[in-house]
Amino acid sequence: MKRQFPQPSLLALALAAAFGPAVAAGQVIETETVEVVGNTPLAGLGVPKLHVPANVQSISSQQLEEQESLNLPEAMLRQLPSVNVNEIQGNPYQADVNYRGFTASPLLGTAQGLSVYLDGVRINEPFGDTVNWDLLPHSAIAGIDLVPGSNPVFGLNTLGGALAIRTKSGFSNPGSKIEVSGGSFGRRNLELEHGGSAGSLGWYLAADWFKEDGWRDYSKSEAKQLFGKLSHKSATGEADLTLTRAVTKMTGNGLLPESMYATRRDQIFTHPDQTRNDLTQLALSGRLWLNDTQSLSGNIYHRRSKTRTLNGDMNDDFEDGTYDGISNQESGANNRTRTTQQGSGLSGQWNLNTARQQLTVGASLDYAKMKFQQTQELGVVDATRGISEVGAETEQNALHGSTRTASLFVTDTYSLLPNLHLTGSARYNMSRVTTFDELNRTAPNLDGDHSYKKLNPAVGLSWQVVPALNAYAGFSQGNRVPTPIELGCADPANPCTLPNSMAADPYLKQVVARTLEAGLRGKLSADIGWNAGVYRTLSTDDILFVGTSTSAGYFTNFGKTQRQGLELGLNGRQRSIDWFANYSYLHATFQSGACLLAENNSSRGTAAECTASGQDDEIYVKKGDRLPGLPTHSLKLGLSWKATDWLRLGGDVQAFSGQYARGNENNQHQAGTYTDAFGNTRTFDGAGKTAGYAILNLNAEARLGAGWQLFAKVNNVFDKRYATAAALAENPFNSAGAFQNDSGDWRRETFVAPGAPRAAWVGMRYVFGGL
Template structure:
């Protein structure tokens, strides 16, 4: 056996865990050496003073203290540069934006962030979507938000990466059970237990969560069920963990709502219903690490991930051409047209989709913590191989809109899309950090990504052309085939420099490159002549180019005193061949296609000041981002006051270089305050403020309000500020009670918007003529919850 002491293992693990509380307002120590993992896989780790990035670190206990529903909820309230858009208006389905890049559960949202759990990338293979409801909160030991285009975190890391490490029985011993209830009929329950065998070789951790609520908006119930388990074994040199995650969730979030409906019927009203998503997950992950000697460590994993997603959406039928305005008349019209004209005479449609995704792969790396030419040096080299298989189908069932804006189905469902896809990705990566002396540290990294995407249309065989219109006599139905083979590859480099003149100051600068290959979803919806209704139907498409991002970042961080930390970062990321979803005119339900729109740029700053003074703790963060188009382009649009008819007869707007991207606030301020009233009683508050943002449909930033024939609003989502409160009291003997209130001043606000066309009047009546309107994602009103927690079998303090 290799003679390796436990000391280096213990130091590495303890350092990584200690780093997770680096910026917690209530636990800051300047003399601690924070260690972070520089790759998705846990390794020996690197002192944060040598990392050329503004990494934000969160201890899992912070989620419990603030009673966060998801990691997205926590990030929106606490972390620099993060904002959300509640497009679905479900607490488990927000769109998260960081530095102008998005991680979203919605198909049709171009993704710009990667998310890892225990070294496994959990962006779904179909569309790179991120399902926040599939990450159990009480299983999280710590989380890192890594900024910028870090190539070590692989594909889709254009604006940043989220890395989650789960609990084990070795790090989280003891048990806990928790119940809470309150507003909107919300009821939650959770339990966890962890421990180590008597001989210290085996550890275990198990947790379960149950969440149920009626929702604050009409017809919006949610039920979430999650389970996580991990069993581990280790000796002096080797550690092996096998974890399993299971989820079975049923979520309804009825999305954006028309401005006039909110004004007349209240903010809890909905546009159409239902908008249901059912997610299930089975996720196995086998991870292992082995120390060959005191300086060389291997870590790797093998995983299998099986997720299923079913959606049911009640929508206005885009093909409707009738002019009746009462329920009985257009229902009669729909039933009378049993031939091929039914699509034109039925006002509503139920769209169903089913996505089955299987992913499996291997990841491994070697870390060498050995001197180079007598200087401190760490070298990591690794590889990964991932395969994803998808089966996607979608059907449409025509019907009639009823008085409650639901859909009464009147015909049988017809399958409109049936796609099988397979994606193979393999990567090689390496990174080296050399300390030239005690003050200067140089890091060089690179990753090669190779992606092959194969789509096979189960309905239409390959055709002859991608450019013929359906009205063209040479047009064939097979021109809309989804079948295609696409390959993308690229080497992405990175270079960083850190200067640490004292233990209380770090200055750094870096340059990084990364790429995002188009997904099966985007490659299956890139034809402007055959637009898609997302997240549903797709049509045959020309190939898209991969997105390449280049990021410059510089910053400083340090300690003013033993208990006060600060940081400041400035960055500039430019995307080439950026992909966006282009909405087509004359559509009610967001039909469109994906296209490369040229260059976009995000320039911004992130600052923070965190500390503790006696019983009082604080964490203040301010961020600014200027997210803009960097070339001129034309976008289809009928509701913007600057829209005009181009030479091809299309209604468009002109976007100019420098116009801001939609739904991204330029300014944000976040304040977290805590106060220990007694050793057993703490209170806390989160204050968040966001500036206004442009709505989708106003990408040229030029829409003028109250222009006849166009949307009456100003084309912006107003800025807002909200206050949340939380408290916890330890009764004793393991018992504690807690409470939380959100939006305590009951501020009415929206956090996202879209300019489009509606077929409803202000009182909810159907209007076949259609009118320009604004659609908003309304923020939740004031609400509160209380709960009780019991902790047991905790190890005694040494």
């Protein structure tokens, strides 16, 4: 029998009247293709998007191509609500991506809170839960789903959300493509794609090459990425064998003091700052149909990565040291690291899909081992602010370790009524993190063996009030366990030189996040959709990195933090124009009081809660203080106009309010001269926060016929000077950029992450055979 919606209730009729005649009771609305999103990292049967009790956001491969985004962080920044980036490294492939106040970052030391999956394989690196955006094959991406909240089914690190990335195949993307582009900053791109199928066999290959000089001094970068997929598809099942290979050399020159930024925004603080990544990942995934309603899904993978860094930094021991006030000898240091990580895992699930239910039960096992080494070469900071006259290399740290996580999970979406859907989920995680100090065998050292267990639940409802109005509400809980880098740098008495130097490893608690979310979504007309939602996530025992100097600090558990906010969205299509408008409000705060080290904050040594212990370099962070690095307001506008059959013009705007600098967690830093409770008088420069900004980007595409396409884009059209992040630190250079031998002349300043100036690129694309 054909399923019918029940007669609308009085509440439904009232809501229908409130939203206009388009949703009046009894009016027939033309139905659209049902949009399905994944309910687990593995490929299952999926769940209709409107049945999910959360504001899931998606980007298709067509949207990625139309916006001509360089990579995934840029695409998410431009299109998805509640996403902002902190360009701490100053490299387009090394951005911190923030979603609802939680971060996925390639930078060790950043509190990670988003899980990222590529075709069901978790790509958060085991050593620090970091995400290396430069290793993702951009041209091979078929689409992404950004799943909000602390959804337990997506496993560890899903505190604020999960990003599920899907890749193309020969069945879905047959044909070939060659694309070349170039322009500002000496940037050159080459992309090659080929896909096809014969009977039950499909194949797909993508190769990307990126190289640029960078817009700042000493900022050359290069990335080579290869992705291949062999597919089998039949009536009984399907399987994919994928290979991801990437070799990159990224330069991230980091933050710049405001005084130097005002003089010339394209200069850098110190150099070199290089990260070399080498990745090989092999994965086999598949799905077997047992009958019309049941299937089995699974995958197995092996992932090997090698990361080498070279950072030219200030020598933290120079101040008050032997040469302070005498010469610049031993003023700088080359810090080198080498990290090798090997991870393997398997997961499987049973899927049931009936007219009223989508049930999945599964299990996973992931094991990773890593080896880490760090060395240092003392030298001098020369006239270019590079490190020269380096001395002998000394070993700072050497260890190996492992992480192991076993999980059981279940998720079920059940139709209580044809228009009312209940979703319940749970995941039980069992993790063990071990480290072995190869350099120091005397306690306290880096030896550690820590185990963690957690059962995380989720429940939610989705109600199709009337055909054009959907309401949802849900609760979810997720957790993440401390990583080896955090456990190895958790002693305030032995701060670490980031990115990787480590000391003793006191126990850290696992982070637990609980999210409440509710909202409405629907249609104002056949071509205009909207959504409005609110959320609140409370994290317990959040792991934060507390800075003790420009480049050193330690990890610690911090009571509670809270992220809550509002999301409003509107999108539509009128004839030849597609458009969207997204507004986000984020209120991210500390929910506990604590003393944190912040020696470059003007309020240091003034809080009675901290000075009682004799500390003059701490600030007091109280409940309600804003988390740094996160704008309160964000607005995103986008438009794509098909001017003719062969010409498309587009543009987008991103606008963000200001944010507090790291080191200003108490939100009290101000420029000026201040005296602390111990009688010490110091001068501080900068406001300790960034200003709000808005930038406009334009893009265009012309189809010239016979498979040829010409495209162009201009970023930051009005050449806006802006900063995406900031931190409080000490500047040892004068206004001319020369090193000052006497640390008494150093200035405590606000350092900023400069946004890129106006830039333009043009390219040609040749498509043939169906792509």
